[in-house]
Amino acid sequence: MATSSWNAGIIRPVxxxxxxxxQNGAAPGVWTIDQATFWIQQGLWPxxxxxxxxxxxxxxxAVTNVxxxxxxxxxxxxxxxxxxxxARYALASCASSTRGIFGGGTLNGSTDYxxxxxxxxxxxxxxxDFGDLSATNVNxxxxxxxxxxxxxxxxxxxxxxxxxxxxxMATTGNSTSFGELSVARQNLTACSSPxxxVxxxxxxxxxxxxxxxxxxxxxxxxxxxxxTNITYGPFAxxxxxxxxxxxxxxxxxxxxxTIGYIxxxxxxxxxxxxxxxxxxxxxxACSSPxxxxxxxxxNGTTNINTIxxxxxxSTxxxxxxxxxxxxxxxxxxxxxxxxxx
Numbered sequence: 541m542a543t544s545s546w547n548a549g550i551i552r553p554v555x556x557x558x559x560x561x562x563q564n565g566a567a568p569g570v571w572t573i574d575q576a577t578f579w580i581q582q583g584l585w586p587x588x589x590x591x592x593x594x595x596x597x598x599x600x601x602a603v604t605n606v607x608x609x610x611x612x613x614x615x616x617x618x619x620x621x622x623x624x625x626x627a628r629y630a631l632a633s634c635a636s637s638t639r640g641i642f643g644g645g646t647l648n649g650s651t652d653y654x655x656x657x658x659x660x661x662x663x664x665x666x667x668x669d670f671g672d673l674s675a676t677n678v679n680x681x682x683x684x685x686x687x688x689x690x691x692x693x694x695x696x697x698x699x700x701x702x703x704x705x706x707x708x709m710a711t712t713g714n715s716t717s718f719g720e721l722s723v724a725r726q727n728l729t730a731c732s733s734p735x736x737x738v739x740x741x742x743x744x745x746x747x748x749x750x751x752x753x754x755x756x757x758x759x760x761x762x763x764x765x766x767x768t769n770i771t772y773g774p775f776a777x778x779x780x781x782x783x784x785x786x787x788x789x790x791x792x793x794x795x796x797x798t799i800g801y802i803x804x805x806x807x808x809x810x811x812x813x814x815x816x817x818x819x820x821x822x823x824x825a826c827s828s829p830x831x832x833x834x835x836x837x838x839n840g841t842t843n844i845n846t847i848x849x850x851x852x853x854s855t856x857x858x859x860x861x862x863x864x865x866x867x868x869x870x871x872x873x874x875x876x877x878x879x880x881x
Contacts, residue, residue, distance in 0.1 A: 554569060555569025557579075558584045558586055561584055561585060561587055567585065593828040593829075593877025593878075594610065594612065594875060594877075595611075595833050595835070596661060597609070597610075597618060597835055597836070597865075598871065599628050599642065600824075600869065601868045603629060604629075604866060606620070606623060607623060607659065608620055610862065617864075617865075618865050620865065623666045624666075625657050625666075626645075628645030629645055629646060629871070631643060631870075632644055632680045633682050633872035634683055634690065634880075635684060635689075636684065636689075636876070637686065637876050637877075638661060638662070639658050639709050640661050641689050642656065642667065642874075643657075643682065644656075644673055644694060652676035652678050654673040654676045654677065655673075656707065656714075662876070670712045671714040672714045672715070673705055673714075674715055675703075677691070677696050677703075678694055678695045678726070679693075679695050680693050680728075681694070681739055682730060683737040683739075683755075684732055686881050687708060687710065688709065690706050690737050691705045692704040692721055693721055703717070703720060703721075718753070718758045719753065722751045722762070723749055725742030725749075726742060727741070728740060728747075729741055729774045729776040731783040731785070731878075731879060733880060734780055734879075734881070735754060736804050738750055738764055738776075738783055740776060741785065742772050743772035743773075746770050746772050748769060750764040750765050750766060752804075755880070769796055769798060769800075771787075771788030771790055771796060772788055772789060773789055773822040774796075775787055775822070775873075778827060778880070780879045780880075781879070782804065784800070785810055786799040786800075786816055786823075787816060787819070787834070787837065788821055795819040795839065796821075797815045797817075797819045798816075799812075799813040800812055801852075804879070814855055814857040816857075817858050817859070817860060818846065820838070821839070823837030824836060826874055827875055827879060829877055830852060831850070831852065834847065835848075843867040843869055844867055846862075847860070847861040848860065
C-alpha cells in the first residue's frame with residue numbers, strides 16, 4: 541500500500557515546512573532525504589539539543605534585582621528567571637551561548653558598583669558573583685564574541701570615561717584592560733559580530749559616533765561611522781552580520797523611535813531600517829540570529845513594559861512581541877543567540 545494512502549491521521553502525505561531549527565521546532569510529514577537536506581541547508585530543520593535563544597532582562601530603574609526572560613523565537617510576555625546579586629540600574633551585559641553576564645550599575649545615582657554577575661541562560665535561578673570591573677562604572681555598554689565579553693565607556697566616579705575592559709566569559713574573575721574608545725562617553729550602546737564590537741551614540745557630549753574594535757585582540761577603538769541620529773540612551777542588538785541601533789534621546793526632551801542598521805564587517809554610516817512601535821529611551825535590546833527585540837524603556841512621559849521585535853535581515857517597522865514583568869528603563873539585556881555568538 542502506498543504511503544500516501546496510509547495517512548489515518550498518523551502520517552501526513554504532504555510534509556509541512558519546518559517551524560525552526562530548535563529542538564522544539566516541528567516538521568510534520570514524511571520526508572525524502574533530499575527534502576530534509578534542503579531545509580537543513582536553510583538552517584530550519586529541527587535539531588535535538590539546539591535550544592531556542594533566550595532573551596534575558598536584568599536590573600533597571602525600578603532599582604530592581606529582577607531577572608526575567610523570553611523565548612525570542614516565539615512571542616509573549618517575559619517570565620521570571622531569578623535575581624541579580626545586587627539591585628541596580630544603568631548596568632551593561634554580554635553573553636556567550638551558555639552564560640549571561642551583567643556588569644556595573646548604580647543603586648541610587650551615587651552608590652555605584654563594579655560588580656559582575658553571571659547566570660546560565662538555559663536554566664532559571666539567581667545570579668552568581670563573577671568578579672569585578674576595574675572600577676565602579678555606570679551607564680556603560682557591553683558586547684561580546686563567543687568567548688570574550690567587553691564593557692566600554694560609562695561614568696567612573698562621576699566622570700565620563702573611554703575605558704574598555706574585557707573578560708573571558710567561560711571563566712570567572714576580574715576584568716582586564718582592553719583599550720580605549722575613540723571618544724570618552726556614557727549612555728552609549730554596543731553590538732557585535734563574532735569578530736567586531738561596535739559602540740555607538742552616547743553623551744558628554746551627545747554623539748552619533750560609532751567606533752569599533754576587534755574583539756580577539758586588545759587595543760584602542762577605530763572610527764566606524766555615524767548613527768542616523770545624534771543620540772544618547774540608544775540600544776543595540778545584532779545578527780552575525782548586521783547591527784541595529786534604535787531609540788534614545790537627542791537632548792533629554794526629544795525622544796526617538798527610529799531604527800538604523802549597519803553591516804558590521806564594513807565601515808560607514810548607519811542606514812534607516814524602520815521605526816519602533818513607540819518612542820523609547822534606555823530600553824534593553826537582545827537578539828537571535830534572525831530577530832531583534834527592544835524591551836521596556838522610557839517613552840518621554842512614562843516608563844513602559846512593551847517589547848517590540850523586528851526581523852534583522854529585512855527592513856521595516858517593529859511589531860509588538862509582548863511585555864516585560866516591570867515598567868522600567870536603564871535595564872540590561874542579552875541573549876545566548878546574539879550576533880557575537
